[in-house]
Amino acid sequence: MLKIDGVSRRFGDVVALDEVSLEIGQGEFFALLGPSGCGKTTLLRIIAGFETPDAGRVTLDGDDLLDKQPNRRPISLMFQSYALFPHMTVAKNVAYGLERERLPRQEVRQRVGEVLETVGLSAHAGRKPAQLSGGQRQRVALARSIVKRPRLLLLDEPLSALDKKVRADMQLELKRLQHEVGITFVVVTHDQEEAMSLADRIAVFDSGTVRQVDAPVSLYERPRSPFVADFVGANNLFEGTASGLDGIRSAEFGMLAGTPLDTLAAGAKALLAVRPERIELTDQSATRGLAGSVLDVSFYGGVSHISVEVPGHVRPVLAAVQGASTVQAGAKVKVRWNAQDAVIMAVDR
Structure with a gap:
């Protein structure tokens, strides 16, 4: 029209x-x-x-x-x-x-x-x-x-x-x-x-x-550029280089699981984005995940936002859970996510 x-x-x-x-x-x-x-x-x-x-x-x-x-x-x-x-x-x-x-x-x-x-x-x-x-x-x-x-x-x-x-x-x-x-x-x-x-x-x-x-x-x-990923809603962003179909390689954290939106050349600069509600918090003894400590827990009625400080990451990782959280500030945890819940895009968009 x-x-x-x-x-x-x-x-x-x-x-x-x-x-x-x-x-x-x-x-x-x-x-x-x-x-x-x-x-x-x-x-x-x-x-x-x-x-x-x-x-x-x-x-x-x-x-x-x-x-x-x-x-x-x-x-x-x-x-x-x-x-x-x-x-x-x-x-x-x-x-x-x-x-x-x-x-x-x-x-x-x-x-x-x-x-x-x-x-x-x-x-x-x-x-x-x-x-x-x-x-x-x-x-x-x-x-x-x-x-x-x-x-x-x-x-x-x-x-x-x-x-x-x-x-x-x-x-x-x-x-x-x-x-x-x-x-x-x-x-x-x-x-x-x-x-x-x-x-x-x-x-x-x-x-x-x-x-x-x-x-x-x-x-x-499925945001298709770093700007959209950062502007539309809350997102956890990790920088690295494209590494095949299963994630990106980060200098600080090694391989991070994710799903590319488009075919990226191996070694190309890439960004991985994972939404707070897709982040899973586990005990520090878990074999998989990024180790960190809980900075703050904010309760918003239907949902709780949990900020986790992960050494080597510029900003705290944000997780969202339904209802009141049982995690307390200062707790040692690991954050992880499934590959299908994180998207990978080129940095130069």
């Missing part, structure tokens, strides 16, 4: 986007994920029409978007600040875009009523934004965006202004609404959990380039 082909954008000496190419399908919930300053918001503004790229094409159903003014594009943009009119009621805020198009009053009332029911705000139609909670204001902004029935809805950090519990509720609400209204959603976020819980596919950005595009599970379990 949406095709972005070789889009580049510079601001002086700063390269915001460097030949970015993406394809987004009809009805997809697509996330642009990356740290601040990586170019994801610039791309969103180009799609919306608020920025002009230096090179590249953007098409929607084969039609060139770059030739159209922002108000002529079948696209809605939901701002991070929501940008609601404080002097207008909820119903008036939602109806504003339709009234600007001079649609018949009866049609405006009908469409506003339908969308307010969809987002669960029918009872609040007469209230003003100041009388609403943060989550309710977010739903008003969403209703205003979808009432015009755009082909594409762009969301710029839509949940960043909400507290943690409301954000979790609104993630579910956004996903439900997206399926219900059938509009293609493109969301910009720097929050990995938000992207993983919302999106059908995620594009990970770094310094104006796309490092990987994948479904959340594949992105988490």
Whole structure:
């Protein structure tokens, strides 16, 4: 549906986007994920029409978007600040875009009523934004965006202004609404959990380039570059050289078991990544594993994080176990994992 082909954008000496190419399908919930300053918001503004790229094409159903003014594009943009009119009621805020198009009053009332029911705000139609909670204001902004029935809805950090519990509720609400209204959603976020819980596919950005595009599970379990492995979720990273199909050879620890994502030449620099929940802690007397001592145990309700200092490794190894941990700080342990639970990738990606 949406095709972005070789889009580049510079601001002086700063390269915001460097030949970015993406394809987004009809009805997809697509996330642009990356740290601040990586170019994801610039791309969103180009799609919306608020920025002009230096090179590249953007098409929607084969039609060139770059030739159209922002108000002529079948696209809605939901701002991070929501940008609601404080002097207008909820119903008036939602109806504003339709009234600007001079649609018949009866049609405006009908469409506003339908969308307010969809987002669960029918009872609040007469209230003003100041009388609403943060989550309710977010739903008003969403209703205003979808009432015009755009082909594409762009969301710029839509949940960043909400507290943690409301954000979790609104993630579910956004996903439900997206399926219900059938509009293609493109969301910009720097929050990995938000992207993983919302999106059908995620594009990970770094310094104006796309490092990987994948479904959340594949992105988490099979990162294809050191940046993605380190940025998406917690990971334990070990450097070494490729050594056949069964692992890498580390100067500090010898052979470390893992599964290569691609064929790597023997002796090539490689990185092994293993998730905390794949780490197993055993007694120091175990024959296999890396010896270390427990630095800290943190309990988060459903899961405990255990930091283990392994001599020769730059950062503590992080393990995650369900529930409360029986391991105490200061305990001598060994950390180990199975080869199929660790991925190996080239360093120069």
